[in-house]
Amino acid sequence: MKNPFRPKKPLAELHFHLGQSVEPHILWSIAHEQGIKLPHKDYWEFYDLVTLNKENVTWEDYHKLFHWTELIQSSPVSMERTVYEVVSGAYRVNNITLLEPGFNPMFRNRAGERDLDQIILAALRGMERALIEFPQVRAGLIFMLDRRLPYEQNEIVVRKAIKYRGRGVLGIDIAGPLGEGFKYEDYSRLYKEAQDAGLKTTVHTGEDGTAEEMAHVMSVLSLNRLNHGFKAYSSPKLLEEIRKKDLTLCLCPTSSLRLNFFENIDHMREVTQTLWKSGVKFCMNTDNPSMLRTNLAKEIALMRDNDILTEEQIDQTIQWAFDATFMNKTNESNLYL
Ligand SMILES: [Zn+2]
DSSP states (O other), X not given: OOOTXXXXXXXXXXXXXXXXXXOHHHHXXXXXXXXXXXXXXXXXXXHHHHSOOOSSOOHHHHHHTHHHHHHHTOSHHHHHHHHHHHHXXXXXXXXXXXXXXXXXXXXXXXXXXXXXXXXXHHXXXXXXXXXXXXXXXXXXXXXXXXXXXXXXXXXHHHHHHHHTGGGTEXXXXXXXXXXXXXXXXXXHHHXXXXXXXXXXXXXXXXXXXXXXXXXXXXXXXXXXXXXXXXXXXXXHHHHHHHHHHTOOEEEOHHHHHHTTSSOSHHHHHHHHHHHHHHTOOEEEOOBSHHHHTOOHHHHHHHHHHTTXXXXXXXXHHXXXXXXTOSXXXXXXXXXXX
């Protein structure tokens, strides 16, 4: 008899952050293993510290939550376990057979105290361990740049991504709240250089910003995919541009709802259906599954249960996620199939 708990359809997930993807009890265990002094002795207080459990969350509150998860993950041993747990857990819980987690190595080195190469190699080891145990899975890492970091530090992240391209690093992304002096145009050359070196590129845009800002980002960065990007729904011209460039939007419904970028479910339905009618490709993702207490199956159920997408439309978005992968024959990481 088939195990009733085994999820049916294979799924792909392209937009989620390692820092907020590790279950609280595993983070708790890693923190103790590392001898990190936590602000709480009680597990449930720690649980509240690393999950989003308040009703009205500000953009600033949200980014403060990253502090503890990033600190706990800031060593080679914890990075190896983090990536291993995320990749293997995604397959066991949601039948995710293709996944591309993102993280910023600069936020895992305790401000330069740890060696970046050791952190990156540990992350790759964790991924390899998961892939050898679950050979049905394909995975690769995306290195995140941050809008709060100076250009020089972001440039180092890109150099490392290029260096480890053949080892399972697939591409680069930019995220984080807007820092002083940050300008997308400063990154045009670096994005082009990454693509010329065989990496793929995406960026967080069209979530907290406006459609105009998104149009600007798309005009100065050479892109292969977009994270969020739903603000384009208000601009037929921008939707046309996304379609012409064949960019897939990696949406995160719960994340955008909790952060009030969607006013409510009705607003989310209107946006999603406008995107569908425009012919722009999009897929569902979790962004920060552990922090938001969600997973990919729940995100898909949210679409289904609120009549946002039909079953056929959902199947199409799952296919679009597989089609938009950054993996190809030259950077394929799973050698165990
Ligand atoms: Zn994100």
